[in-house]
Amino acid sequence: MARRILITGASIAGNAAAWWLGRHDFDVTVVERAPAFRDGGQNVDIRSVGRDALRRMGLERAALARGTGEEGTAWVDSQGRPAALFPAGDAGSEGPTAEMEILRGDLARLLYDGARDRTVFRFGQTVARIEQTPEAATVTFADGRTERFDAVIVAEGVGSATREKIFPGENAPRPMDLTVAYLTVPRVPSDDRLWRWYNAPGGRSVQLRPDPHGTTRAMLALHGPLPGAQDWDPGRQKAFLRERFSDAGWETPRILAALDETDDVYFDVLRQVRMPRWSNGRVVLTGDAAWCVTPLAGIGATLAVTGATVLAGELLRNGDVADALAAYERAMRPMVEQAAGVPKFAPRLMHPKSRLGIRLLHGGLRLASQPRLRGAFARFFTQRGPEPDLSRYGGLAPA
């Protein structure tokens, strides 16, 4: 039975895997590149089987209680007047705003708090090298320490360095031609409980969303290719945003002012991870490191929680690591493939170049927001495929 497990990455996927495995007599170590637990990040939502995973962990209510309180999504014009409104919880919670909307950091913290007593966490640490034999994976860490593990779970997100070491050249990334910067801005009295989405000409959008911490979450999105910009230094990223958004209008000036004041900006050039396989020997990928579908699919955090649960369930069910990792991939592939099918025209459609295009988008959204058409529109936001059946993992109980 695989007993010693290394997990790399302490965000949603890594903490969810640690949460389960630590409760089932596995000896779990988590290494995280950041010097301390990362609380940052903006809204993620958990839907369908992801809710089931949290329910099985006994965390569903706690996650709902930490929700952002978002009441729906409104597309607005430059005066803030709504052009189309989609209330939350409508269309079976499948619209842009789900019933369970939570900040990434709040969800990761919930999982981390439940995992930390049964797991060794090492912050400021990364994997330098992994050597594998049929019996074990020998890991050399960046500080020179060497240890043996029965399995290594790589949960390092979209840009995973360990993935590139163990699966060199295997990722065929799919650029989605959308760059998004996420940051927190001071709340002002006119901020409401809606996700407000404003389109500016030039393929830009400016978005504001409520949070439960007395602040407001902002997004600046720009359509078009921008390869490698995720690796620019933060100063260059900020200068780029300032230059491209200075004339965008609506609430943009206060967001750009906040940009100058904060270091907590998550800048992402959306690209999917496309891996032909998720394991190599005793090393297995999960979460965004395995399949990042990008926020455009609306299901990344759901997949991260679900994938970690399935992986833990299979490691528990199978004495042999190879069997467990193969079963995990069989269970998760169909759902991931469907999610990865999010069309590339989606970001272009939602980010028109011209004022006329924006007027047409608003007209279409107004139509789609009619109660009878909302269901079809909602499906555009969430790519749902065949989901793994978590009841197979009867052994996974929230002990």
Ligand SMILES: Cc1cc2nc3c(=O)[nH]c(=O)nc-3n(C[C@H](O)[C@H](O)[C@H](O)COP(=O)(O)OP(=O)(O)OC[C@H]3O[C@@H](n4cnc5c(N)ncnc54)[C@H](O)[C@@H]3O)c2cc1C
């Ligand atoms: C700080 C932060 C903010 C985010 N903000 C948003 C957001 O606003 N909106 C959104 O839709 N998604 C956001 N995401 C991404 C979102 O969390 C994921 O798309 C999804 O939840 C899947 O989670 P994951 O655990 O697989 O990957 P991620 O959440 O990306 O987590 C990967 C973790 O691995 C760590 N890591 C990276 N490389 C290494 C390494 N070599 N060794 C050890 N650890 C490593 C990272 O520091 C991070 O903690 C954010 C992620 C992070 C880390």
